[in-house]
Amino acid sequence: MRNSTMVLATAAALLGAALAGAGVVVYSGVYDVSATSQHLQPVYSLLETTMHRSVRWRARHIATPPLDDAGRLVRGAALFRDHCVQCHGAPGVAQADIGKSMQPAPGPLVDAMQRWRPREIYWITRHGIKMSGMPAWQFRLDEEALWDVAAFVQQLPSLSPQAYAQATAKADAAPGRAQAVAPNYTGDAERGRLALAMHACQACHTIPGITSSSPNVGPPLQGLAGRSLIAGKLANTQDNLVLWIRQPKIVKPLTAMPDMGVREGDARDMAAYLATLR
Ligand code: HEC
Ligand code: HEC
Structure with missing residues (x-):
């Protein structure tokens, strides 16, 4: 009995000390968040291992x-040239400045097949990697395009700089993304929540259900469903909300809300989610 009390007391003391230590690191400002300071090798390895295990499991x-x-x-080839080279480079091609300046630095993907299966490349491209700068392409590329790019990454190790230059010179501009929407489609609220986050609407708006820094650039969208007007102009119907989300400048030419390039189906899903905010 006394032994187990001792063990518990020691564990509690250690936990308290660990929490206090973490608190000091967080609040003192001692941790250097700059991208000019590199992760310590053990920290980097820990993060990489966590990322690898997570991708393997999910894919x-x-x-x-x-x-x-x-x-x-x-x-x-076209998709890779238009969307990936700026950060990752390619055989015979350096990254653009933005890719060179990131921490962790995105590597050339010529050796990615040594670490990843094609389905894992597909998963990473679709979902991105949190806290690393690897973007999620799910709302930019359709399913086939995601596999096209994964197929091309798989070929990269066999491409000489000349073969890469040839493959990408042949290719036309990467095709845009079509989205077929049934005329009576009323939207999927749960997909809409993800669509809002993937269009960075929370960069300007505080939106219940989406993590953000609580910005105040646009009005908070809490309670939107209960408002009679959208942006003080349009009756609050689903069609009008879709119009506002897609082309705010048509409704109000001088508005500070930018045109976010949202496709119709995504806008309908967003409107369905916003309609749940009472
Ligand atoms: C804005 C910069 C940026 C763009 C654009 C970008 N990536 Fe990345 N990518 C990153 C970063 C940062 C990492 C993480 C590097 C790390 O953790 O070591 C990464 C990691 C990856 C990985 C895992 C790499 C490895 O070697 O383990 C793959 C695969 C990948 N990206 C594929 C792509 C594809 C395909 C595209 C184009 C559709 C793309 N990326 C576009 C920044 C970018
Ligand atoms: C760069 C900042 C910015 C971004 C990004 C942005 N908005 Fe806005 N939004 C605004 C501003 C500013 C207003 C107020 C506009 C006005 O009344 O003229 C606004 C207004 C709105 C309104 C009307 C709110 C009300 O109270 O009537 C909705 C709905 C809305 N935005 C949705 C979105 C969605 C969805 C996205 C993402 C696709 C988005 N916004 C992205 C700045 C932004």
């Missing part, structure tokens, strides 16, 4: 479509 049930199709590789 484990994804079925991989055939990837050696010639059309896929042509499309993948």
Whole structure:
């Protein structure tokens, strides 16, 4: 009995000391968040291992479509050139300044196949990597395009700088993303919540259910469903909300709300979520 009390007391003391230590690190400002200071090697290795395990686990049930199709590789080359090279570089091509200045630095993907299966490349491209600067492409590239790019990354190790230059010179501009929307589609609120976050609406608006720094650039969207007007102008209907989200300048030419390039289906999903904010 006395032994177990001792053990508990020691564990509680250690936990208290650890929490106090963490508190000092957080509040004193001693931790250097600058991108000019590198992670210590053990910290970096810990973060990388966490990331690797997480990707492996989450991608484990994804079925991989055939990837050696010639059309896929042509499309993948264009997508890679237009969306990935700026940060990752390519055979014979350096990253742009933005990629060189990030911490952790995004590496050339020529050796990615040594670490990742194609389904994991697909997963990383679709979802991005939190706190690293690797963007999520789910709302920018459709499913086929995500696989096209994963197929191309898989080919990278076999491409000489000349072969890379040829493959990307042939390819037209990467195709835009079409989205078919049924005329009576009323939107999916849960998808809409993700769509709002993936269009960075929370950069300007405080939106219940979306983590943010509580910005005040645009009005808070809490209680939007109960307002009679949108932006003081339009009757608050779903169609009008979709119009406002997609083309605010048509409604109010001088508004500070930018055109965010939201596609119709995504806007309908956003409107469905905003309609739940009472
Ligand atoms: C804005 C910069 C940026 C862009 C654009 C970008 N990435 Fe990344 N990417 C990163 C960063 C940062 C990492 C994380 C590096 C780390 O943790 O070591 C990363 C990691 C990755 C990884 C894991 C790399 C590895 O070697 O383990 C893959 C795969 C990847 N990106 C694919 C892509 C693809 C495909 C595209 C284009 C559709 C792309 N990235 C566009 C910044 C970017
Ligand atoms: C750069 C900042 C900025 C971004 C990003 C932004 N907004 Fe706005 N938004 C504003 C401003 C400013 C207003 C007020 C506009 C006005 O009344 O002219 C506004 C108004 C609104 C309104 C009307 C609110 C009300 O109380 O009537 C809605 C709804 C809205 N935004 C949704 C969105 C959605 C959805 C996104 C993401 C696709 C988004 N906004 C992205 C700045 C932004």
